[in-house]
Amino acid sequence: MINDKYKTLISYLKALGSVVVAFSGGVDSTFLLKAAKEALGEKTAALTVVSPYIPKWEIEEAKELVKTIGVRHEFLQVPVIMDEIKFNPEDRCYLCKKAIFTKISSFAKENGYKYVVDGTNFDDIKDYRPGLRALKELDIKSPLLQNELTKEEIRKLSKELGLKTWDKPPYACLLSRIPYGTEIKEEELRKIEKSERYLMDIGLKAVRVRAHGDLARIEVPKEDLDKLFNKELLSEVTQKLKSFGFKYVSLDMEGYRTGSLNETIEKGK
Template identity: 50%
Template sequence: MTVHNGKYEQLLAVIAAQRTVAVAFSGGVDSSFLCYAAHEALGDKALAVTVVSPMLPKSEIACAKRVAAQIGITHALLDEPEIDAEVAANPADRCYHCKKREFGAIAEYAERRGLAAVLDGSNQDDLSDYRPGLQALKELRILSPLREARLTKAEIRDMSHEAGLPTWDKPAFACLASRVPYGEPISREKLAKIEQAEESLRAFGFRQFRVRAHGDIARIEVAPDERPLFFDAQTLDAISAAVKRCGFLYAAFELEGYTAGSLNKPIRKN
């Protein structure tokens, strides 16, 4: 199904001008829509690339594979099993170091394949939040066609729906490292514990959630409109037991619910 929209036509033109591209593909709303557009603009001259690392849950990798198959775009997986030392230290600009490594690997892969450009799925709304990773993209000369076409998240969701993409209403997602407060070291074990706890919440039927890891405390955030699902004694006990089985000593509930980038609040105050 073809999308009919002036901004979408602009997006196709931006992508087509590159002739051959590798799309950094996480399986999320933005990168899925970008893969769809790249495939429509360039056909088999567009390639989707997913970096498989401890930062990305297995469920997201499985989703990326399904979406790529539906779109029909060639899909490559790059294995990055180790966490870079600068990323593991978890400074306030962690995202910069992570993006530099991740997109550097994609750029090297694209060069080996003879592809002219690497595309990422940043959208217009990303400019309004704390995003140190955008500087890494700039340094690596990664292109952001969605931002160039001035597409917002809401517009991308609408066009994804029109295109028949299953990701159109997918909840917002960020890498697992975003669950760990800045300054606290990141390890494979800690990320695995967070991933398991979040899978437990998914099994209980929640759609938008985060498990923020504050040492031994799991601070659970769910979408504000999903909070009432918690207020049942049996459900509370079951969720607490499930989260603690993942390795946490305590399970706490964030009263205001899920907030995108909630661990950036100390940075915004500065």
């Protein structure tokens, strides 16, 4: 069944003729890039966004992954925080994706690629994702969504294809760590980036540091909570995050969950 979906995906991509893959280096975009290379060969390019919202280590990982797959790799520089999203509105993802994918579409057109594709998968439509509207408006193709590939299926197929991202924890841009309606400052993003990198380096895979002003709220998977219930480690983590600029450090007892800040949005809004 999964293999049939993969064959259908390859056929879908072949029909597009040539593509630019919006490439973050995550599970979905890496799998999509690998499939696009198989379907279209040199008619495939990867484009990675470089901005204050993306951790530097993510960019470096993306570079290495594209080298392994073997396609053209370009970078879209977004050096400043855009005015439209400066105060992190609830439709931030829509505004950001509209601006960025407009630029990616221009790159594709200027370089002779027929379509821009992204790694939205079939499970993504279950969460609050205003950015999907921007993709639809700009005619960005989402092959994984169109072919109803779920995250679990993508991970299984990635493992079969030998992609080291098959078990990579989910990640999202750093703006998702800041509550809606809060002014976005680059120094705040760097605090979050340093804090999450440190927590990953001590063995916590899927981790988020949500910033509420001077307070850092750490989310880790529930099965990892017991690792932090250690006086020495708690003290070490607290002091480290304070050294990055936070005044207070807390642990979310509900554990990590995707888009926890979306819980503050009025139901149905």
